[in-house]
Amino acid sequence: MPNDECADLLARFRCGDPTALAELYDRFAGRLYRVAFRMLGEHALAEDAVQEVFLAVLKVRYRLGTLEDLSAYLFCCLRRAVARLQTVRQRNQKAEYESFHNPTTCTLEEQHGETIWSETVLQAIQRLPPEQQEVVLLKIDGELTFAEIAMVLGISPNTAASRYRYALQKLRQYLCSRGE
Amino acid sequence: MVSPDDLKAEEVSSLEQMLTSLPRVSPRGELREKILTEAREYIEREERRRQMFWMSFAAACMFLACLLFTWTQGMRLKVLVPAPAPRDFVEMQIWQQQLRLLQANGRMNALFTDTVLDEEIARPSYPH
Numbered sequence: 001m002p003n004d005e006c007a008d009l010l011a012r013f014r015c016g017d018p019t020a021l022a023e024l025y026d027r028f029a030g031r032l033y034r035v036a037f038r039m040l041g042e043h044a045l046a047e048d049a050v051q052e053v054f055l056a057v058l059k060v061r062y063r064l065g066t067l068e069d070l071s072a073y074l075f076c077c078l079r080r081a082v083a084r085l086q087t088v089r090q091r092n093q094k095a096e097y098e099s100f101h102n103p104t105t106c107t108l109e110e111q112h113g114e115t116i117w118s119e120t121v122l123q124a125i126q127r128l129p130p131e132q133q134e135v136v137l138l139k140i141d142g143e144l145t146f147a148e149i150a151m152v153l154g155i156s157p158n159t160a161a162s163r164y165r166y167a168l169q170k171l172r173q174y175l176c177s178r179g180e
Numbered sequence: 181m182v183s184p185d186d187l188k189a190e191e192v193s194s195l196e197q198m199l200t201s202l203p204r205v206s207p208r209g210e211l212r213e214k215i216l217t218e219a220r221e222y223i224e225r226e227e228r229r230r231q232m233f234w235m236s237f238a239a240a241c242m243f244l245a246c247l248l249f250t251w252t253q254g255m256r257l258k259v260l261v262p263a264p265a266p267r268d269f270v271e272m273q274i275w276q277q278q279l280r281l282l283q284a285n286g287r288m289n290a291l292f293t294d295t296v297l298d299e300e301i302a303r304p305s306y307p308h
Contacts, residue, residue, distance in 0.1 A: 016223045018216065025212055033207040047211050054215050058222060121202065140199045168195045 006070050014061045025054060028071065032078050034141035038125075039082045039134075045089065052081040072151035075142055079134075079152060124174040132167035135160055 012020035029050055036046035056077050057064070067073055125133060131153075138149045146164070150157040282288055 016226075018220055018223070021219050022212075022216055025215060029212065029215075030204075030206050033211075034204055037205050043205075043208075047207060050207060050211065051215050051218070055218060055222065058219050121199070136199070140196070141204070165192070168192055172191060172195060 010061075010064050010067065010070065013057075014064060016061075021054065021058065024057075028074050029054075031071075031142050032074060035075070035137050036078055036082055038137045038141055040085060040089075045085050049078060049081040049085055052084075053077045056081070069148055069151060071142075071144060072148040075138060075144060075148070075152045120175065121171075124171045127174060128167050128170055132163050132170070135163040136167045136171075139164055 009020055009023060013024060032053060033046055033050050036049040037043065040046050040049065053074060057074065064070075064073075125136060128136065134153065135149055138144045138152060139146075142149075144152065146157045146160045149160040149164075153160065155163075279288075
């Protein structure tokens with residue numbers, strides 16, 4: 001998104017223009033939702049996370065003037081929202097322990113009957129270490145650059161790139177071992 | 181130990197292509213409406229809160245203005261109606277003392293007649 005366009009959008013957003021929020025939603029919601037869905041594994045929770053992000057941004061809109069990168073900021077908010085929702089879910093699971101299955105170990109296909117990612121690729125991604133998994137999701141589903149991923153995760157762009165390459169290497173190994 | 185250097189550029193691009201070409205989920209249409217409705221409600225609430233703040237501020241200012249007005253009026257009255265001068269005060273004390281003397285002697289009625297003798301009521305004498 002060009003800087004001028006972004007600044008104009010943010011300026012309108014700060015003034016409480018509802019069309020600016022709609023525009024912001026149309027630009028970012030898809031990517032945010034995809035990443036949230038991959039991280040949480042549930043449609044309802046992913047929707048909650050996206051909603052939380054937009055409402056949080058709305059509440060702090062007067063302080064967005066000095067924002068360097070809007071996408072990175074939104075994904076940063078998403079990461080926090082996802083972490084919060086994961087904590088809430090874990091707490092609920094503890095309360096209902098042994099009564100229900102663990103949604104994080106479920107495949108998406110089992111939960112929703114949709115063929116979203118192939119079973120094998122999904123398993124391969126789930127086997128990645130969390131920090132590499134996060135980079136892959138932000139890169140593929142979030143469509144962020146390494147610089148933006150670095151801002152979101154608070155690491156250097158080189159670290160982000162190397163985590164991504166390690167993740168791809170592991171994916172390839174896993175897929176090869178499965179004969180794909 | 182896996183090393184990222186083992187990956188060739190074409191392998192990276194083919195893996196990326198595989199990942200990006202997979203079908204993608206997208207949020208339901210209702211989510212957009214839900215978020216926009218909530219945002220609208222939040223902005224309205226915020227507007228109401230702002231109005232309430234300014235109304236309270238105006239009310240507080242008016243209260244302070246009234247308080248200030250009352251205080252200045254009080255000060256003005258105090259200036260216009262000065263306290264009794266020390267001389268009047270001394271004279272009043274002397275008359276009160278003489279009245280107590282008359283009362284003690286049962287001569288209060290004498291105040292309303294002409295029979296009060298000069299000796300009975302001493303003339304006011306000032307300390308200076």
